[in-house]
Ligand SMILES: Nc1ncnc2c1ncn2[C@@H]1O[C@H](COP(=O)(O)OP(=O)(O)OP(=O)(O)O)[C@@H](O)[C@H]1O
């Protein structure tokens with residue numbers, strides 16, 4: 001792959017839930033090592049777009065490429081097979097607002113689960129790699145604990161380590177700090193910031209505008225299923241051009257949460 | 260006044276113990292068979308294919324809505340005539356009771372699976388697991404833990420239901436009890452002893468299930 005080819009390429013993407021058209025002709029590219037913050041009011045389709053990138057949601061129309069794997073969708077195109085979908089998803093890591101750790105497994109068990117059963121690594125190798133990932137998020141000493149004994153911030157960092165253990169090319173984050181107590185937000189953002197500095201390609205749905213401005217290099221602003229405005233993070237956040245973006249951001253400058 | 264005389268039972272102790280052994284073995288076999296059938300039916304109920312869902316639903320309702328006694332007799336007498344397969348009373352009983360138990364297990368298992376937060380299978384999918392792998396490694400282990408009390412309650416009923424196999428002359432505890440009763444002319448003592456044997460096995464089990472249920476309630 002040449003340096004010019006974007007890591008993620010989405011074109012003419014459409015998605016309907018019944019009558020409701022949630023994504024309308026989305027075109028988006030993310031460069032290798034790029035960090036994109038996806039902003040927009042509630043219901044604008046941010047989560048749906050993020051879930052289309054790893055095909056947790058199947059688009060109705062358009063193409064999606066991550067690294068060297070691409071899928072086309074449309075009426076004339078056959079739905080991809082379960083197995084090829086699963087293989088595609090190993091290229092992307094995803095972290096959810098509600099952590100979704102596996103409660104019946106220890107922290108280490110959570111992290112080694114997919115490397116062993118999806119990638120086929122042996123337990124020893126998987127454990128070594130998992131411990132390295134847990135080290136990175138500062139939780140190596142919690143490896144044998146069960147998830148429900150952890151704080152929200154710790155859970156979310158385990159979820160990040162779990163996704164990273166599959167060595168994805170891309171990481172997707174969907175409001176990963178929204179369920180956290182304010183004093184726990186920092187530790188998770190810090191882990192993400194470190195990941196960005198390490199050169200991971202990331203798409204982040206967030207309401208942490210300051211974080212988006214500092215860590216993301218691009219901002220994509222969505223409304224009603226469209227990309228309304230897109231550009232360098234500081235430029236879009238400090239001097240938005242579109243009215244929708246201005247209105248949305250003004251809520252933050254007043255210090256109120258837009259949720 | 261009736262003179263109770265339990266001492267006569269001593270002469271039938273091996274017969275009755277043998278019967279108890281058959282009852283326990285029958286329960287074990289039909290619980291295992293029933294769980295296998297129930298799991299299959301539950302997975303079919305949750306399938307995206309309508310034929311599988313319809314088939315599983317039909318099977319479950321037939322076995323849930325008819326008496327076990329009739330199912331036993333039907334399996335032994337009618338099925339061989341229709342399908343042309345010979346069955347011993349034991350095979351017919353195992354088949355009928357496994358299907359009957361399975362139809363109840365199926366509902367419990369289906370309910371347990373759908374009670375697991377959809378976020379769990381999303382997280383599993385996002386890690387690249389196929390639906391089958393996610394079911395086996397992520398969903399079922401959590402669901403089984405949650406439904407264990409209900410499954411055990413159903414198995415307790417199953418233990419009692421095995422008493423019906425005596426109609427096909429399978430030598431379980433009740434059947435051997437009948438023999439002992441006829442032989443000794445002491446039906447009251449014999450059946451009382453049979454009841455005590457059932458109670459002594461099932462009562463501790465129900466206590467155990469109740470304790471587990473309570474702990475599960477606290478864990479939530
Ligand atoms: N599985 C679904 N079935 C039906 N409608 C859905 C589904 N998922 C999302 N929607 C609808 O699609 C629209 C966009 O939802 P989405 O979750 O993508 O928005 P969002 O930008 O992430 O919002 P928020 O900031 O509240 O998370 C909403 O109107 C939502 O109700």
Ligand SMILES: [Mg+2]
Nearest residue numbers: 046047048175
């Ligand atoms: Mg959302």
